[in-house]
Amino acid sequence: MIAAKNSRPPSLRELFENVLLRFKPNNPSAPAGTFIYGFVALNQDIVSITLNRDHAKLSTGLQNAEYIIYGSYELFNSLLSAEFPNRAGLVSELEMKPAYPFNNYILSIFLNAFDLAIPDLDYRAERFDGPFPFPPRYPAAENPFRFRTSVPVSLPLYESAYLPELIIDDHPQWRAIYSKAWELAFKNLRQPEPASGFINNFIDPAFNANTFMWDSCFMTMFGRYARQNLDFMGTLNNFYAKQHDDGFICREINTFSGTDLYQSLDPRSTGPNILAWTEWLDYQYSGDRHRLQNIFPILVAYHRWWKEWRTHPDQSYWTSGWGSGMDNQSRIPHSEYHHRYFTWIDAMMQQVLNCTMLLNIANEIGRHEFNNELNIEREYLGNYINTWMWDDKTGFYFDVAHDRTLSKTKSIGAYWGLLTDMVPRERVIRMINHLKDPKSFNRPHRIPTQAHDSSVYDPFGGYWLGSVWSPTNYMVLQGLTRQGFQDLAFEIALNHVENIGTVFQNTGTLWENYAPEYAIPGKPAGKDFVGWTGISAINVPIEYLIGVRSDSNTLVWDIRLTERHGILRYPHGLTNNLDLVCDRRTYNERPIVTIRTQQSLTLEIAYSAVSQCFMLEPGEHRLQI
Structure with a gap:
């Protein structure tokens, strides 16, 4: 030795x-x-x-x-x-x-x-006997999850007393769908199967025998509110443990055998590329810098895989219907399984977002070796999108064919651009006008995933031909918040939750998707789906109706309701729990809020275009705004 x-x-x-x-x-x-x-x-x-x-x-x-x-x-x-x-x-x-x-x-x-x-x-x-192995691509080989093993940990039971509690005096239906979402979510918690190679307990999408990457990303977003019961980010760890030497991660993996459902070069094999965005959102709530250090090389390697294997010769990105997660949209003919030589607007917007998120993480952990590469690509993609994928007559971004012909279908996928800085302000406003326009996306249940004026819009949903889906609604709400359109975000969130509440009252459960024209489940739609519908029943009421959102070290409370409302046992960071209650009965009444915090807290309260910041010490505080 x-x-x-x-x-x-x-x-x-x-x-x-x-x-x-x-x-x-x-x-x-x-x-x-x-x-x-x-x-x-x-x-x-x-x-x-x-x-x-x-x-x-x-x-x-x-x-x-x-x-x-x-x-x-x-x-x-x-x-x-x-x-x-x-x-x-x-x-x-x-x-x-x-x-x-x-x-x-x-x-x-x-x-x-x-x-x-x-x-x-x-x-x-x-x-x-083959196949010959692909050489490891830097920095995939740094992935610390690929060589971890599962250590059995018992699953938590559903106990509402250990979860955040909504206070909404005048909307008991919101509390009902919130409770139902947690009940279904805890039923879908699973331990790794012995032969799977998975390393952490996880939440299953409850769709089939497989787990799905982008479903899992969105499920971790409501899972953050149950972090003290189970770290839902372990769901993504299982995908990281399955990363290939070249950086590839399959979007669908069998939960029993741990095998990929697709070969890497199959156009359906992976995507959407939103892992870095998911991790960055979680960091705003957890502040877990050690996790960022662990996942950064994984996400850079995955981004590089996309750049190597999912681009046309002009370096624009493609995907497929299944790879985009929006299986059967009519935007590109016969594209469920193939890109059809189009550049896809959602894939392009997501890659711009991914560059930004990786740069954010790099700055946070002090690892800058990829910054130049990411900045160059982000600028190139932004210029490409704004040059070739914008239709000035319509005021919208579209998929574009190899001959520069634009698709004629307005897809909700274009709104990934609101999460970036690459959309000029005048174009942001024109895109948002489509969210207000009944001919486009302003339907009885907002927001359909395909515009009402598209040629094969389905009033009953038709899966992705018009259905209202929780992940895409949440993406748009996040984009509206980022662009400063909080009033519209509240309006859409209220419409969405009220419609889900009505369907819940009539059916007793939550659904995979919803019809855009009627307060009914989409056709088709899975039943008891939590699954990512948990976002609509948990995140949207907390973040957009009650209005409590975490922004790094600051807690933001955007007060809009005119009733007693708030949240108890709200998890902030890895160790702090908060009680937040607002007493406000009329629109013109100045809010009085009561806050209990176990640790020092920076709180920003906004209402009626007024914003105030408070530095709070541990204890109880009563504030009049």
Whole structure:
């Protein structure tokens, strides 16, 4: 074993610094060409060694590594000790990427160069029937989730006393759908199956035997309010654990076997790319910077995979109906399974958003090596969208064919642009006018996912031909908030929750989607669907009707209701619980709010175009605005 320094074990980097002392230039056992090895151990800094006959150099990270070796710290410590017995037996405990059939030979090149040869190591290539492995793409190999294992943890039971409690005196129906959503959500919590390779308890979309990426993203958004019962972000950890060496993550994975449902190059295989946005939203509530550090290389690698495998020659992005998550929209003919050589507006907007979110995360954790790449791409995509995908006559963004012909269908997917800075202000206003226009998106139940004036709009929903869906409604509400249209966001949120409440009163449950013209479930629509419909029953009442939203270290309360309203046991950060109650009976009455906080809190209260900021210490506070 390598001796400890100053009574502490050496770090992984120090282990390899000691190994480098064994290197002698012109060693005939060293390789004639240059090899770059990366070494990854849990809770240790990642290192690489560049090696040829003349020199051996140690560096941090895996940026240029060709062969990556994973193992525990203890395993590396023993393997690098020439005196350790039976080192050949240790080799089988390593995991090497790419998984070549001749990896023992590749490892022996490294060991021989430092006089650490293992005489009884079998260098022969294993039998190999293919397919040949894809080399790891930086920085996917840094993914810490791919080598974690599941530790059984019991599932929490549904107990309303341990969840936030809504106070809405005049709207008992909102409380009813809120309670129903949590009841259904807790029924859909699952532990990893032994053969799945999943690593955390998770919420299942309750659709079939598989779990879905973008459903999971939105389910974590209401799950944040039950964080003290279960960390719903573990649902995404299971997808991260399944990331491929090239950065690919399948959008649909079997929950029993852990197998991908699609080959990576299938146009239906992945998407939408909203993981970084989901993580950034969660960070605004949790403040968990350590999680950002862990997920950043995963998300950069996934973004790079998209850039490599989901772009046309002009570097614009495509997807498919299934890949977009909006399976059967009529925007591009016969496109459920194929891109049809169109550039897709939602994929483009999402990639701009993804660049922005990755830059936000990079700034927060101090890792800036990808900033230039992301800034250049964001600017290019923004220029492309505004040059080729905007129709000035209609005042809307559309999918565009390879001959620059625009689609004629207004899709809700264009509103992903409101979450970015790339839409000029005058175009933002024109897009928002469509949300107010009965010919477009202002229907009895707002917001249909395809405009009313599209050629195959379905008044009963037709799945994505007009149905109202929770994830897309929430996306639009977030975009309106970001662009400063809080009044319209409240109006749409109120319409949406009231319609869901009416359907709940008539059917006793929550549905996968809703008809845009009638207060009925969409046709077709899954029943008891929580699932992402939990957003409409949990997030929308909390964030847009009661009006409480977390914005990084500040809690924002946008007061609009004229009744006693608020929320008890509101989780803020990882450890603080708040009670917030507002007593206001008429529109002109100045609100009186009572706040109880366990920790110091920055609170911004807004009402009637007035905004005030308060710095609150732990305890109870009564404030008149």
